[in-house]
Amino acid sequence: MSTTVAGALFAASLVVAIAAVYRPLGDHMYRVYAGTRHRRVEKALYRLVGVRPDAEQTWGVYARSVLAFSVVSVLFLYLLQRVQNHLVLSLGFKPVASDQAWNTAVSFVTNTNWQSYSGETTMGHLVQMAGLAVQNFVSAAVGMAVAIALVRGFARKRTDQLGNFWVDLVRGVLRILLPIAFVGALVLIAGGLIQNFGSGHDVTTLAGRAQHLTGGPVASQEVIKELGTNGGGFYNANSAHPFENAATWTNWFEIFLILCIPFSLCRTFGRMVGQNRQGYAIVSVMATLAVVSLVLTNVFQLMHHGTVPVAAGASMEGVETRFGVSDSATFASATTLTSTGAVDSFHDSYTSLGGMMTMFNMMLGEVAPGGTGSGLYGMLVLAVITVFVAGLMVGRTPEYLGKKIGAREMKFASLYFLTTPMLVLFATGLALALDAGRAGMLNGGAHGLSEVLYAFTSASNNNGSAFAGLSANTVFYNTATALCMAFGRFVPIVLVLALAGSLARQGGTPESDGTLPTHRPQFVGLVAGVTLVLVALTFLPALALGPLAEGIH
């Protein structure tokens, strides 16, 4: 079997697997968020926290709860890193430097997991499991909660109640993420991932040299890192590391974990608005964009244009033998189409156009299928923009799911869309203008620009992967990327919740002859088209200076 055929089967089997869990997982998540009964353990938890689970919140209270939880999380994670030398399981590591600790705290709370640190020499086991891994769970659950609140805005009529953030958070963690993570961690251990609390083993290699094999609770963290589309590796090498991704099939399983919740949430959406076909329409947009992107990335990587890839004979630089070029390209697509940012191969050494695809995926706003929750709310905002554009074309008041898209809704949607491009382009421009920004580049010329552009695209979209040649552990980059991550996460969340509040207050508008049907292929094509046009118009000039200049001769 040729590499191309095997790679195609690899991707196709993932599509089949995701399709197979779409309904059961989506239905399960629907029951979790729509259910009115609390489990006993949850009731105990709410008592400990001191919240009344049956009291619903307006969009403002919901948003303030999200922000309060996130601020507290940043402070706690910052503190944990700064005092790790006084705590157990620190492995003797020093406290993390203040700018790096701030960057890492924001990075994990915003579901970005940008790593300016090298895990194996910076973070003790306690910070990894009680700090970073906890945020892997809760930041994903926050994303899902916000998405569910937006869907409630569409589903509900004449109310200002959007649900209770604490309930959505706890249920997302305990009923969705934790059970899958527990089983998944054991599956990964079977594949070779480590799970221990030791400091590792010192061995003498066959060649008579010393090698320190690291220890750690890796499997329990790896699984939620993928499932929650987080991406922050236990090690610097992330999912390329044999202890994070040991086998060809753990690679497959990790991609599956990355994709399963973001795609299945469309089913949850369809169930909640009472029309499954609306969920199918949204998932079709996501799948179309994802498949096209995945195929292109594979084609560029397997054709291996460029001087060094031709000299080497394949795009193998930064790629593990067991995964090979094609499966690595598929992982790269999945991780950048979602907000994951885990890597099983190093994008900086990809072909110019293959590397550009990973950047383009993030520039799409991570909506195909996007992060856990953030993908769904991003795509629904794009759907709102699409019905508005379509409404302009035919001269009718735009409606989506029985809700009128008026000036107020469009303001929120447009501001949402403008936030990340503003952050990406301004920050990249600023970095290129400053010596501190240019000093970080490893590669010269167009590729150096790509490294900086990639960094801010990744941070602002809360992805977390990198063109890792960039020396990002400097005061400038730690500060700048952390600001991009914070604004790129919370400005859109507040806008989404405001949009949800505005939609929930409306009554329903009955469908009429002039209503644009939003479940047909025509609408799927329109949303995909609007997404591509918006992104291309925004980012093409920047891409032309970076990967396109490098890759097209």
Add this chain to the structure above:
Amino acid sequence: MRTPSWIRRHLAAVRALLVLTVVLGVAYPLAVWGVAQVPGLRSQARGSLVSADGRTAGSSLVGQSFTDRSGAAITKYFQSRPSMAGDGYDPTATGASNLGPESIVDTLPDPRLVAAGKTDEKARTSLLTTVCTRSKAVGALEGVDGSRPFCTRDSGVGAVLAVFGDRDRRGRVPHPTRVISVNEQDGVVKAPFVAEYDGVRVELAKYGEDYSKGLVVPVRGDAPGRPAVPADAVTASGSGLDPHISPAYAEIQVRRVAEARHADVAAIRRLVDRYTSGRDLGFLGEPRVNVLDLNLALDRRYPVR
């Protein structure tokens, strides 16, 4: 007096985070660890350790360097891929080169520092030259053709010219005035890999001269499109700990290992076959050879006295 609502909200957030930290940050990893103590998961959870002569010799998942202290290949062992993890296969410094596909121009070292036996911290070797140098070295070690596209045949560096002269509208230089082979340093290399380019004599590069104004032209050369030294032998992995090599790279090493162990080539090849895995389920990943497992088996079956 009631506490203001924003304070209550933040206190709830603190309590929620603490409770969830206990559940997710302590109980969950402990529970996973506990279940992983059952036979069948236990050895993996500990790191898939392998032993030789009763002592732990490494992990079958983590690659090793099979070189001596000077960095030369130990001929009785199959060699791993190049590694960017520390000094090579260092699990405390994992990572990749992160050099891009058009990293093709070296920053040459100061010859005075080199003559004094020091390293020039400002010097940078491009990915292309790194690939070319590795290919030449592997070719020499295994007795196969180490030439590659875009590599100089004799000096084994990236075959790249800086072409000076007026540019036309498409950015090309129709009438070059000066041509430099930028990766071949005067004093290190005797003659450039091509004598002439467009009728202009090609010069060697000199330390300290700025060639960035020239048009950078990589020269393909006449090396075969499928070089004898496979791609994984000349590229570093992402982790720097890749435990595998391709079957093609193992194949070109068989003769050398057999010679070093005074063993039959066919017998060594059979052993390689035994430690070669195909794609799992026929389509997952790529065919590969686990180098540490293979070398351990070699030491058991064909020990060198």
